[in-house]
């Protein structure tokens with residue numbers, strides 16, 4: 535008799551064991567108060583040696599496997615035509631199904647080139663919620679991003695199983711308003727980062743495909759988190775229960791025309807990315823342009839060894855056992871925090887826990903940066919480093935110069951892959967709980983230095999009294 539895997543009583547335990555450990559420095563409360571002050575209350579500006587559990591990002595922070603490290607020794611460091619490039623090309627073709635592949639130093643390198651080639655000034659790029667670097671490159675190319683994600687995605691309490699879905703009415707309205715000629719492509723992200731790692735369903739993607747095909751509009755896939763998206767499809771979408779993550783990933787990619795990838799996330803490497811496409815002329819333009827910004831089209835800013843580690847990491851990332859444990863750990867932390875009454879984005883997403891800072895700190899208005907404040911407080915409590923995903927990350931409207939005021943004002947606790955233990959997750963939950971109990975004493979922050987681009991990385995703050 536078949537038993538659904540979710541119904542079985544078993545742990546999400548890891549399909550690997552430790553071979554080497556990295557020692558961490560433990561800090562005192564006083565040291566942390568000083569460190570965050572020196573960092574301008576911005577967790578991006580902390581030195582990592584002052585951090586105990588680093589949940590700033592899951593980008594490039596994963597632990598590589600022994601196979602990947604062995605692959606690093608197989609680097610073919612030729613300027614042109616490295617063996618490792620051909621391995622990467624074959625891996626992308628086999629695992630994702632795209633015909634042409636060009637490596638880049640990371641995701642935004644690919645975003646820059648795709649945006650420059652495909653976007654004309656005045657164009658509109660609809661997408662399922664903005665991502666910081668993706669939108670910026672679209673804007674720098676002269677385009678305007680339009681959010682077409684379903685409304686449920688902006689509501690941290692809504693339990694919709696596919697909060698990454700596109701609202702077809704919103705997309706259709708944009709096509710009617712601007713005309714298909716002004717829309718070079720729809721930017722479709724899988725496991726939407728800014729919504730909290732929320733998946734898009736294959737049914738929705740198929741519907742988007744049908745609508746855009748009718749108008750000759752392409753789909754460019756931000757496939758940074760496609761494996762995590764596939765796991766949710768397997769858990770939640772009818773007809774996919776018995777498919778493997780590998781099969782689901784391939785089906786998702788087959789519904790799109792090209793992709794940009796930050797391999798620093800799902801693909802388990804510390805640096806690397808690529809762009810991929812099925813259209814030969816787009817490939818030719820991209821492989822010419824990549825020479826200007828990244829390097830020759832057979833290395834794109836990477837060493838041979840980086841491409842080798844990426845090829846191996848891609849295959850490891852598509853194993854069901856790997857993703858079950860990866861998302862299992864995230865869910866473990868989320869359930870623990872929910873049991874303690876912490877307001878978090880639900881359903882729990884793929885790569886981290888997103889704390890609702892508006893609900894956590896209702897007495898702090900959004901222009902006093904509640905999520906930024908909360909991230910600083912959690913650091914002071916325990917040395918756990920998280921980051922802001924709210925008004926600071928959203929930036930300013932390029933026309934009016936005003937802050938964007940996003941619905942979601944979140945603190946992101948992002949879990950690196952294969953790095954921390956269940957006991958570390960316990961420490962994180964206990965620390966957030968401690969801050970929650972003392973939340974009434976927390977005041978907001980004042981922004982006193984603001985860089986022009988992607989301000990959340992380098993902005994500085996001072997506490998309000």
Ligand SMILES: *Cc1c(COP(=O)(O)O)cnc(C)c1O
Pocket residue numbers: 593640641642643665667668723727756758759795796797798799807
């Ligand atoms: C990280 C990320 C990017 C950008 O990739 P980098 O490798 O950081 O340049 C783009 N899209 C999504 C969804 C991401 O998570």
